[in-house]
Amino acid sequence: MPIKILKLFVVLLFVLLQACSGGDSKPYNRKYDPSRNPAADLKLAMADAQTGDRRILLILGGDWCHWCHVLEAFLKTNKEMNSLVGETFVVMKVNASPQNWNKEFLSGYQEINVYPYFIILNKNGRMIGSQDPSAFEEGGSYSVAAFKGFVKSYRKRDVNQAS
Numbered sequence: 001m002p003i004k005i006l007k008l009f010v011v012l013l014f015v016l017l018q019a020c021s022g023g024d025s026k027p028y029n030r031k032y033d034p035s036r037n038p039a040a041d042l043k044l045a046m047a048d049a050q051t052g053d054r055r056i057l058l059i060l061g062g063d064w065c066h067w068c069h070v071l072e073a074f075l076k077t078n079k080e081m082n083s084l085v086g087e088t089f090v091v092m093k094v095n096a097s098p099q100n101w102n103k104e105f106l107s108g109y110q111e112i113n114v115y116p117y118f119i120i121l122n123k124n125g126r127m128i129g130s131q132d133p134s135a136f137e138e139g140g141s142y143s144v145a146a147f148k149g150f151v152k153s154y155r156k157r158d159v160n161q162a163s
Contacts, residue, residue, distance in 0.1 A: 029091045032062045034099035038092075042105075042125060045092040049123035055154050056123065057089035060106070061116035062097035068116045071133065074142045081147060088155050089120075120154055129154065 026048065028041035042056070049056050061068035075082050085091065094102055096115055106112065109119055109127060120129040136146040 029093055032065075032068065032093050032095040032097065034062075034095045034097055036095065038094045038102050038105040041092055041094075042121075045090045046123065046125050049090040049121075052090065053156060054087070054123065055089050055128070055156070056121040056125070057085070057091050057154075058094050058119040058121065059091060059116050060094045060096045060112055060119065062095055064097055065115045067134070067137075070141055071116055074147075078144060081144060081151075084148065084151050088151050 026044065028036065028038075028045055042058075045056050048054075059068075059071070061071075075085060094105065096102060096106070096112070110130065114132050114134060116133055118131040118133055119127060120131070122128050131150060133142065133147075133150075136142045136150065138146070
C-alpha cells in the first residue's frame with residue numbers, strides 16, 4: 001500500500017510542476033540558457049506560432065538580470081496577464097550574458113543595451129516591433145494596465161500588421 005501512495009504522490013507532484021510551469025513550456029522559453037542555439041529555437045518558435053496564429057515575443061535577458069526575474073514572477077503570478085501573453089505570443093527567451101551574448105543571432109536587430117528587452121516578430125520571423133519593458137515598471141514590478149496595453153497592441157485581431 002505505501003508504494004501505491006508514493007506513486008500517486010509522484011504523479012501528483014509531476015502534474016503540479018507542469019501546471020506551475022505553464023504546462024506547455026517549451027525548451028526555448030523555460031530559462032535563459034547560454035548553451036541554446038537561438039536560431040534553431042526560432043525555427044521551433046515559428047512552427048508553434050504558425051499553428052496557433054500568434055506572434056513571437058523574444059525576451060532578451062539572463063539569469064543575472066534582476067528585472068528578468070521580476071518579469072517572470074509578474075507573468076507567473078498574474079493569471080490574466082499570463083493567459084493574454086500566451087494567447088498573443090509564442091515566448092522565446094534569448095540569453096544575453098557574459099557566457100554567451102548571442103551576438104551573431106542578435107546582429108539582425110538593433111543594438112540592445114537594456115535587459116530585459118522585447119523583440120516582436122510575426123509568425124514568419126519578421127521583426128514587427130520592439131519594446132523596452134522598463135516603460136511598464138511600477139514600483140518593484142510591472143504595471144498590469146501598461147503591460148496589457150502592450151500585449152493587446154500586438155494581438156492579431158486588434159492590429160492590422162502583416163502576418
